Amino acid sequence: xxxxxxxxxxxxxxxGANSTLRCNFSDSVNNLQWFHQNPWGQLIxxxxxxxxxxxxxxxxxxxxxxxxxxxxxxxxSQTTDSGVYFxxxxxxxxxxxxxxxxxxxxxxxxx
Amino acid sequence: xxxxxxxxxxxxxxxxxxVTLRCHQTENHRYMYWYRQxxxxxxxxxxxxxxxxxxxxxxxxxxxxxSRSKTEDFLLTLESATSSQTSVYFCAISRDKGYQPxxxxxxxxxxxx
Numbered sequence: 001x002x003x004x005x006x007x008x009x010x011x012x013x014x015x016g017a018n019s020t021l022r023c024n025f026s027d028s029v030n031n032l033q034w035f036h037q038n039p040w041g042q043l044i045x046x047x048x049x050x051x052x053x054x055x056x057x058x059x060x061x062x063x064x065x066x067x068x069x070x071x072x073x074x075x076x077s078q079t080t081d082s083g084v085y086f087x088x089x090x091x092x093x094x095x096x097x098x099x100x101x102x103x104x105x106x107x108x109x110x111x
Numbered sequence: 112x113x114x115x116x117x118x119x120x121x122x123x124x125x126x127x128x129x130v131t132l133r134c135h136q137t138e139n140h141r142y143m144y145w146y147r148q149x150x151x152x153x154x155x156x157x158x159x160x161x162x163x164x165x166x167x168x169x170x171x172x173x174x175x176x177x178s179r180s181k182t183e184d185f186l187l188t189l190e191s192a193t194s195s196q197t198s199v200y201f202c203a204i205s206r207d208k209g210y211q212p213x214x215x216x217x218x219x220x221x222x223x224x
Binding site for chain 2: 001030031033035041042043044045048050086088097098099100101102103104
């Protein structure tokens with residue numbers, strides 16, 4: 001099955017800084033999503049982005065499917081951005097319902 | 112927020128006992144999923160459903176069964192719980208196809224002693 005690798009595993013920022021999180025995947029994808037798990041354990045869907053670029057407020061994401069990676073940009077970070085960011089992908093050969101998650105990037109934003 | 116309710120939110124039980132976790136949705140979404148989250152493994156798919164009575168296995172399905180008799184409810188059963196099934200279990204839903212954003216419930220923390 002598809003392999004999903006995220007980097008960096010840990011990231012510490014000062015409030016106001018910008019950051020880029022990376023997700024590499026081992027095969028062509030038809031389904032790629034980014035999630036944020038807050039310190040209380042809740043998982044929030046940030047983007048469904050198998051290709052192209054999307055923006056939502058201070059967050060944006062770009063997936064370059066031909067080169068098998070996706071990037072999540074966080075601008076002007078806030079303490080509420082802290083938590084774990086997960087990338088999840090599904091390869092083209094499957095049905096569209098079997099996401100494989102990376103192990104996440106643990107982000108800490110200090111005031 | 113997607114209307115997804117997991118119950119119970121916390122459970123402690125003993126090895127060998129049966130356990131059933133419930134996921135209830137009010138969104139009328141076709142797809143429902145069960146994941147487990149463990150340190151060092153991220154989230155892994157256990158089973159999923161693509162309609163009433165239609166289910167399929169995920170990556171870590173051994174020791175688990177599921178049922179979906181109504182659109183809104185998806186049950187996960189551990190027939191005879193083992194300590195290796197201690198985990199946080201998440202339910203997720205997506206609208207009408209697999210290629211849709213998945214939205215998660217708040218999780219169930221299950222401890223098996």
